[in-house]
Amino acid sequence: MVDTILHNGRFTTLDPETPDATAVAIAAGRITQVGHDRDIMPLAQDDTDVIDLGGRRVIPGLNDSHTHLIRGGLYYNMELRWENVPSVSDALAMLKRQAANTPAPQWVRVVGGWSEFQFAERRMPTLEEINHAAPDTPVFILHLYGSAMLNRAALRVLGITKETKDPPGGVIERDARGHPTGMLIAKPSALILYSTLAKGPSLSPEDQRNSTLHFMRELNRLGVTSVIDAGGGGQNYPDDYDVVSDLNAEGKLTLRIAYNLFAQTPGAELSDYERWTQMTEPGAGDAMLRMNGAGENLTWSAADFENFLEPRPDLAPTMEADLEKIVSLLAENEWPFRIHATYDETIDRFLSVFERVNGHTPFKTRFIIDHAETITPRNIERIKALGGGIASQHRMAFQGEYFIDRYGAEQTKQTPPLRSILDTGTPLGGGTDATRVASYDPWVAIKWLCTGQTVGGTPLYDDGNLLSREEAVAIWTTGSAWFSGEQDRKGRIAPDMYADLAVLSDDLMSVQDDAIRRITSVLTLVNGAVVWADAEFAPRCPPMPPVSPEWGPPAHFASPAERQPALSPALAGMRACADGCASGCGLHGHNHQIAWANPLPVHDRKSFWGALGCSCFMA
Numbered sequence: 001m002v003d004t005i006l007h008n009g010r011f012t013t014l015d016p017e018t019p020d021a022t023a024v025a026i027a028a029g030r031i032t033q034v035g036h037d038r039d040i041m042p043l044a045q046d047d048t049d050v051i052d053l054g055g056r057r058v059i060p061g062l063n064d065s066h067t068h069l070i071r072g073g074l075y076y077n078m079e080l081r082w083e084n085v086p087s088v089s090d091a092l093a094m095l096k097r098q099a100a101n102t103p104a105p106q107w108v109r110v111v112g113g114w115s116e117f118q119f120a121e122r123r124m125p126t127l128e129e130i131n132h133a134a135p136d137t138p139v140f141i142l143h144l145y146g147s148a149m150l151n152r153a154a155l156r157v158l159g160i161t162k163e164t165k166d167p168p169g170g171v172i173e174r175d176a177r178g179h180p181t182g183m184l185i186a187k188p189s190a191l192i193l194y195s196t197l198a199k200g201p202s203l204s205p206e207d208q209r210n211s212t213l214h215f216m217r218e219l220n221r222l223g224v225t226s227v228i229d230a231g232g233g234g235q236n237y238p239d240d241y242d243v244v245s246d247l248n249a250e251g252k253l254t255l256r257i258a259y260n261l262f263a264q265t266p267g268a269e270l271s272d273y274e275r276w277t278q279m280t281e282p283g284a285g286d287a288m289l290r291m292n293g294a295g296e297n298l299t300w301s302a303a304d305f306e307n308f309l310e311p312r313p314d315l316a317p318t319m320e321a322d323l324e325k326i327v328s329l330l331a332e333n334e335w336p337f338r339i340h341a342t343y344d345e346t347i348d349r350f351l352s353v354f355e356r357v358n359g360h361t362p363f364k365t366r367f368i369i370d371h372a373e374t375i376t377p378r379n380i381e382r383i384k385a386l387g388g389g390i391a392s393q394h395r396m397a398f399q400g401e402y403f404i405d406r407y408g409a410e411q412t413k414q415t416p417p418l419r420s421i422l423d424t425g426t427p428l429g430g431g432t433d434a435t436r437v438a439s440y441d442p443w444v445a446i447k448w449l450c451t452g453q454t455v456g457g458t459p460l461y462d463d464g465n466l467l468s469r470e471e472a473v474a475i476w477t478t479g480s481a482w483f484s485g486e487q488d489r490k491g492r493i494a495p496d497m498y499a500d501l502a503v504l505s506d507d508l509m510s511v512q513d514d515a516i517r518r519i520t521s522v523l524t525l526v527n528g529a530v531v532w533a534d535a536e537f538a539p540r541c542p543p544m545p546p547v548s549p550e551w552g553p554p555a556h557f558a559s560p561a562e563r564q565p566a567l568s569p570a571l572a573g574m575r576a577c578a579d580g581c582a583s584g585c586g587l588h589g590h591n592h593q594i595a596w597a598n599p600l601p602v603h604d605r606k607s608f609w610g611a612l613g614c615s616c617f618m619a
Contacts, residue, residue, distance in 0.1 A: 023053025
């Protein structure tokens with residue numbers, strides 16, 4: 001029996017047996033046959049759903065190998081997203097409108113996914129502008145792992161005053177009289193940022209459920225059909241997994257989710273894993289929701305936050321002893337694990353621990369190094385020898401300019417060394433690390449992989465560290481499947497694989513580079529069922545409940561997946577000036593050619609903000 005046939009398409013199958021095809025047959029959630037229309041169309045029966053793709057490109061459903069969907073889903077309906085917003089003035093207009101919509105005691109939250117380099121003005125909004133846009137509603141704006149901006153209303157609600165002491169690992173910026181300005185700075189730990197964000201009100205359980213549904217719909221719109229959730233601070237197991245568990249029990253998940261368990265309490269990490277190894281095991285669950293192992297945080301003493309505005313942090317001397325106990329427990333119980341590691345110096349220390357544990361308790365399953373921006377060839381080979389893989393995300397697309405300024409353009413060319421990882425045969429998965437720093441949009445990541453450009457257009461890599469478009473899709477599909485041990489079931493368009501597919505709005509293999517990040521899906525299938533449809537397929541789109549609460553930003557603004565950036569004539573002129581001339585800006589009186597043509601002086605905050613915007617902000 002054939003349930004569905006897709007035909008008249010251009011399939012990128014990633015299957016060496018049938019690299020190109022025009023049609024597939026689907027039955028009981030699996031692909032049963034792949035080939036050309038002449039081979040597949042005769043399989044149609046009276047009740048087969050036959051879908052003419054009109055020549056559109058089809059790829060395996062995208063799989064984010066490192067994201068934070070479960071936590072992100074609980075907050076999605078509360079967050080104002082600035083992805084694809086073309087200017088500071090547009091961002092502030094959105095902020096003003098959302099502040100008017102947001103009832104007390106709720107906050108307006110802009111939590112990651114944007115960079116000042118995407119804006120025409122090539123600068124951050126100022127605290128003065130934020131306070132003008134939202135004088136009465138508390139506002140929290142997260143900028144990468146480096147800082148957060150609070151308006152005066154948020155300072156009042158949080159009780160941050162002249163007398164408030166700086167927390168460990170963070171700085172409350174103050175004016176000349178000692179009063180807090182509203183800027184929180186991670187020096188070097190992001191704990192000050194996330195602990196402050198955690199003090200904001202949450203949604204009700206029913207609204208969290210609605211929020212998760214809408215977040216999954218947004219990812220389906222982008223062609224995502226699977227994710228691996230890397231846990232997160234404040235994401236406690238099993239309590240904070242109730243929403244996705246309930247949705248799965250009701251058959252309402254529209255993404256396949258493999259989740260990792262993240263140690264929560266400094267000093268009690270081993271206790272967490274001792275308890276969890278008695279409660280669950282890798283693979284527990286089903287094809288839509290399953291436990292994947294430990295991490296990305298195994299022990300807090302091993303955290304090396306990638307705040308490129310600050311020097312590389314040195315890990316505590318107790319790290320090795322803390323980590324070895326936990327990795328030994330995981331190896332004994334045959335748990336896969338993953339660990340956050342930005343810098344090669346950190347990875348080197350981790351691998352020494354892993355090799356020692358492997359010597360007395362050989363690893364029987366995979367492990368994952370997450371991020372690995374500055375990893376060296378030697379440590380790539382050590383990971384491969386131990387049976388591990390590397391999950392890479394597009395964080396450099398948002399922080400590349402800062403990395404250039406601190407470490408230089410030459411070092412940046414191999415940050416991360418994507419081509420070297422592929423050439424060694426080490427498993428490599430694509431992902432986003434969404435939602436708090438980088439965007440959850442996979443097409444921002446795929447454009448970065450193929451062009452080496454930041455979201456602001458700064459080139460980072462030589463041609464030798466760029467991937468082809470098919471290679472980029474492969475690490476986001478077949479590559480990512482390895483990281484949940486599902487490479488035999490997903491990631492290719494081939495017989496007996498899950499019928500998880502994305503029909504694209506534009507042909508990835510032929511569009512101009514700048515058009516890659518605007519690609520979406522016009523038809524997304526998970527387990528052979530349509531979970532999202534648009535354009536000529538729109539009548540097939542499953543209905544969704546309205547956004548709740550009704551004041552939530554997704555109810556009032558186009559999502560990043562729907563948003564097409566467009567500059568006003570005045571702003572377009574400003575950007576053209578910045579691109580092509582050396583005259584001073586009429587608005588600020590400075591020469592912002594420096595912001596486009598030179599490594600940025602971000603180590604000198606006064607010069608940096610003077611170049612990019614108003615020096616009064618950070619002077």
